Amino acid sequence: MAGFVATDRLQSWGRVTRPSQNVASPHFADELPSLVAGAGDTRLGVGLMRSYGDSNLNPDGSVIRMTGLDRIHHFDPASHVLRADAGLSLDSLIRTVLPHGLFPAVVPGTRFVTLGGAVGNDIHGKNHHRFGTFGNHVRRLSLMRSDGRRIELGPDDESGLFAATIGGLGLTGLIEWVEIALRAIPGAMIDAETIPFESLEEFFALADESITTHEHTVSWIDCTRIDGTKMRGLFMRGNCSADPDRPPHAARPRLGMPLELPRFALNPLTLSLFNEAYYRFGRLRAGRSKVHYAPFFFPLDGIMHWNRLYGRDGMFQYQCVVPPGASLDATAELLKIIAASGEGSFLAVLKTFGSNASPGLLSFPREGTTLALDFRNRGPQTLELLARLDAVVFEADGRLYPAKDGRMSARMFQSGYPRLEAFTAHVDPHFSSAFWRRVAP
């Protein structure tokens, strides 16, 4: 039953568009060759659809949904090596490896991503300054090309195809399976510390001092009250706890958003009230505590379908990184524009990246400061606001994260990724996405 079926049910996490696509949902590896090979329309492998914009959409083309291929091929707790189908979720992977005292070296802000998606977006986490990106821990992978070839690749690859596939947005072919190196951890708990701060300078001082003392760092800021570099935020940092207890996370989140919020529910007043309450609550709970990895790494996974919070029209996420030299000024400027707009999100996230290099040619993280936040889709005025942010990032020599993007211009993309030309040579001629058609050189 593994053919392509036309449907408009598959949406990206931002839910701004609902394109018609031909979707196949294979469950066994023997179904893949006929789905990948051949002429006709273009293909794109996708996973759990957590990318926000259009990098995981292929309107009027074909999409191979890999979540039915989620089997572990081999797991050796002694050598920390695990090989599995690209459709395996980190949610499922963690539940399997944690009892053995192992954990993925890098996890993003949600565990509902697949191995293929983690590779294709070269995801990063709160420990970027220590562990780099997901791509730094990939030992091997299998790539299926539309010309019928199945190619096994690893960091030793000299053709450049491995480097193009890490962070390659699924454009170099279908990622069939991935082999990663896990890391040993004492237990499931994190020794966490929350520190309120009141200016951007304070944030950078905390970030600098924490690089050597803490594996995980991330900050929340109130993007509704910004005055120059004065702002309110909560700096969160943590290390693996020595506590040997290893309870895995719950199989299913307890809470869910059953419905979309109506348009009027999200406005400058409710945003401001939420941010105020979040800050006060955070201040009350400031200090040290021992927390489970699930709320520490994946706070939003506690609420299924939280993206419905932004209503029927969906949302845009904006995530940029600016180099260290420009970090303070550019970040202040971005926040000023956002605060003045009255738009902005419940959870604005600020973090510094370390200098570790990823093998990926299109990898997003680079040394500097990254800011991420959501904007309700209000049509042209939202796009206009994001374009103003683009101008600041462009001036600062920064870049935007394709996994979060559904609207950046080709110019913006091309200026942010200097190794784009080397990447383009490795794109499979029969693979494409809405994102790629917009930004490709």
Place this chain on the structure above:
Amino acid sequence: MTDRKPLRVLILGATSAIAEATARLYAAEGASIALAARDGTRLAAIAADLTARGAGSVPILARDLAAMDGLEAAFDAIVAELGGIDHVLLFYGVLGEQKDAERDLAAARAILDVDFTSAALWSLAAAKRLEAQGSGALVVVGSVAGDRGRQSNYIYGAAKAGLATLVQGIAHRFALTGRKGLHAVVVKPGFVDTPMTDGLKKGGPLWASPDQVAAVIRKAAAGSGPIVYAPWFWRFILLIIRLVPAPIFHKTKL
């Protein structure tokens, strides 16, 4: 599940999505799981995965389960390879093409052979063994389609109805032995998002995931009444469907 000996489980139709989701629940408990289905390559992929997820031994029986010659010998051989048996779970079945089967009796027979005759024989082989040892569970996946004959799929439905009646009878037979750890149950899933239903329009509150149905099946295997709906609300939907008088029901296209 800490103190007890790991279970030994036979899964008939192990390449189905619901079967695999159920097998993963057993694997996480450390059970040994024998996998039976036609495609040996697919079984090998599933076996490797279950092993990584914590299963003990995972022997494979690559066989067309609808083939009835030598069925009991095959059952005995795989149980011997497993080192004994605690749970037998039967998942396989074909939806078939109702319209083709109405015109072509060979197509109708194929559906009945797969969904009823062979499944009944596997169930009887398992019942014989479980009754002899005085313990164990037989779990057979039926379908809500067996609860009322409907023009759209009554051949498949009739096979599943027959199978449900057979398992209900086995449950009765087991009960009369007075053995507490011996039972049989038919689980009837409603709409499940699996490759079997890929031709239908999916989505909405009536559709369940294979994981949700697997959890019901695992619970039923631990002990339950002879008929279980998955999810539970289908019991009431089917109750209503069964109660609709024929003159009204026959005006619908269900």
